[in-house]
Amino acid sequence: MRFFFFALLTAGLANPALADGYRRFEGHGGPIRGLSISPDGQHALTASFDNSIGYWSLEDDTARPVWLEAHEAAANVATFLPDGNHALSAGDDFDLILWSLDDGKPITTLEGHKGKVLDLSITTDGKLAASAGWDGAIGLWNLETREPIAMLKGHRAPVQAVRFSADGAYLYSASSDGTIRRWTVADHAFDRVEVSHGFGVNRLVINDKAGWFAYGALDGGVRIVNIDTGKEIADITSGRQPVLALVLSRDGNRIAIGDGEGFIHVVDTQTWRTIKDFRAVPRGPVWALAFGPKAQHIMAGTILDHADFWPVEGAASVSEADGPIRDFHRDPATMTNGERQFARKCSICHTLDGISGRRAGPTLHRIFGRKAGTLDGYQYSDALLGINLVWNDISLDKLFDLGPDHYTPGSKMPMQRIVKQEDRRDLIDYLRIATDGDDPQPGEKTE
Ligand code: HEC
Known part of the structure; x- marks a missing residue:
């Protein structure tokens, strides 16, 4: 399963x-x-x-x-x-x-x-x-x-x-x-x-x-x-x-x-x-x-x-102050641009910690240096399994400059581009820090 x-x-x-x-x-x-x-x-x-x-x-x-x-x-x-x-x-x-x-x-x-x-x-x-x-x-x-x-x-x-x-x-x-x-x-x-x-x-x-x-x-x-x-x-x-x-x-x-x-x-x-x-x-x-x-x-x-x-009867409501649950419910004004890019454009499908959770995409934990399509336990599309690519500053930049549909054709990731170069740069800067934890990855062997 x-x-x-x-x-x-x-x-x-x-x-x-x-x-x-x-x-x-x-x-x-x-x-x-x-x-x-x-x-x-x-x-x-x-x-x-x-x-x-x-x-x-x-x-x-x-x-x-x-x-x-x-x-x-x-x-x-x-x-x-x-x-x-x-x-x-x-x-x-x-x-x-x-x-x-x-x-x-x-x-x-x-x-x-x-x-x-x-x-x-x-x-x-x-x-x-x-x-x-x-x-x-x-x-x-x-x-x-x-x-x-x-x-x-x-x-x-x-x-x-x-x-x-x-x-x-x-x-x-x-x-x-x-x-x-x-x-x-x-x-x-x-x-x-x-x-x-x-x-x-x-x-x-x-x-x-x-x-x-x-x-x-x-x-x-x-x-x-x-x-x-x-x-x-x-x-x-x-x-x-x-x-x-x-x-x-x-x-x-x-x-x-x-x-x-x-x-x-x-x-x-x-x-x-x-x-x-x-x-x-x-x-x-x-x-x-x-x-x-x-x-x-x-x-x-x-x-x-x-x-x-x-x-339906009786009082029930939430106020703006309640439930911060997902990243993008944080006040965007308090986030850096890179964090905001991630919250708005990626967090719905990707986590940053060791667990993919029930998200559509694989966790991006330790994505830098990872060969594309190689996270254990995640079911990639054939397109990503077959691609010979390592994720780094350059490939991540290209992924959203060209869009997944052009850079990794056939990928399950929906097409989206991040048009502004500085937004891509800020996002990658943010990812470099946020994905670099010490926790073991799911499926990774720990002795
Ligand atoms: C609507 C869901 C969705 C969104 C939004 C999304 N992704 Fe993805 N992403 C996926 C899926 C699904 C895959 C797996 C693709 C495949 O198997 O073809 C994926 C794969 C990836 C991979 C390759 C991972 C690997 O292990 O090779 C990277 C890197 C990535 N996404 C980064 C991002 C970033 C950064 C953003 C935000 C700018 C983003 N994604 C937004 C669904 C999404």
């Missing part, structure tokens, strides 16, 4: 309540991008930037999570099948993976997208799945035969969200092109444009019983629209942007919105009044939300490496 050494060290534990009804789910090594709670309300799935999916017990505080590991890049979304014994996940590796939750093993990988997969929806009978692709396509999949049915094309930009209607007859899709479209599932054909919002639409939920859908957009807009007439029923825009998460409680009576400014806004869908609006993270986005079984709790995935479980 790929991360077994690190998994042992960092195996997470669901912490007991910190405040009344508050819980924290720890163990991931990166932010949490997707969340889902099982139909019976007893389990949760967390999809993380660290490539893994956590499968957690909500009932048993002391139970360790099961880690589902097979994605080769950040996992963006994970959702339960209606039977509660299977999960479907998708990520930046363009793949969908179907899992057995009995043993935490992948059953099959569904391939077809040419870009990262951002969202999933499953029909209430569990037979079909739909996927939203950065490539502008919507994948339609048969979960019984585990085969692709069709790739629906028409959006002119990445598809951010997909939702089936309760009867499975229609599929709704939301895109960065600013539209929400409806498709007929039986003949997988484009049906009509539901909404032209102008700004990219990120999130979508459908309340079939009440006859409306709600969407959240890049400009912070949150609107409720009548499914039949296309008329706007309510506008619950808070002014914070962008909207990154939008969920509906099981009974349809509550809606929750997570935004780029770190707030969770819970709204009553009978009156469209705010039930609660609070800061859930000191700084940075709320990426994923899920209501607990009775909508008394809301689970949140944020820029931090753990998931929060907040009581």
Whole structure:
């Protein structure tokens, strides 16, 4: 097993309540991008930037999570099948993976997208799945035969969200092109444009019983629209942007919105009044939300490496002063430029100490003088395994001057360049000091 050494060290534990009804789910090594709670309300799935999916017990505080590991890049979304014994996940590796939750093993990988997969929806009978692709396509999949049915094309930009209607007859899709479209599932054909919002639409939920859908957009807009007439029923825009998460409680009576400014806004869908609006993270986005079984709790995935479980009623909020957790929550003004470069551009995927943790990339501990692709226990891409390169001032400078896609083509590290020469110099100066510890590296033999 790929991360077994690190998994042992960092195996997470669901912490007991910190405040009344508050819980924290720890163990991931990166932010949490997707969340889902099982139909019976007893389990949760967390999809993380660290490539893994956590499968957690909500009932048993002391139970360790099961880690589902097979994605080769950040996992963006994970959702339960209606039977509660299977999960479907998708990520930046363009793949969908179907899992057995009995043993935490992948059953099959569904391939077809040419870009990262951002969202999933499953029909209430569990037979079909739909996927939203950065490539502008919507994948339609048969979960019984585990085969692709069709790739629906028409959006002119990445598809951010997909939702089936309760009867499975229609599929709704939301895109960065600013539209929400409806498709007929039986003949997988484009049906009509539901909404032209102008700004990219990120999130979508459908309340079939009440006859409306709600969407959240890049400009912070949150609107409720009548499914039949296309008329706007309510506008619950808070002014914070962008909207990154939008969920509906099981009974349809509550809606929750997570935004780029770190707030969770819970709204009553009978009156469209705010039930609660609070800061859930000191700084940075709320990426994923899920209501607990009775909508008394809301689970949140944020820029931090753990998931929060907040009581909806009662006081709960964090202040700017709370939780320094990740490097880049330190006041940037107190950092040197090199440290700031690392915090902003690298720390999400790399640690500097001897342990890689559950991060997407290998630790950079003692990177100077290390041959590329040689850290024990880390699963490199073939590109990095095959490269003949030693990391030093010059090669690190080139890596971000040219970008990993040019300097180490085929690498799993996302393309990014650091354009300013002085930023690269400061970063390398910082790394030289910060990566030079005496602790043994993982996998390194100590006599
Ligand atoms: C989104 C995640 C991500 C970010 C951000 C990121 N990296 Fe990486 N990095 C990776 C991955 C994944 C690999 C392994 C690449 C492979 O196997 O192809 C890697 C590999 C590397 C390596 C080669 C390590 C080795 O053992 O050969 C270096 C050096 C490196 N990264 C430095 C950096 C620095 C410095 C930054 C910030 C400027 C950065 N990375 C930002 C994901 C990331």
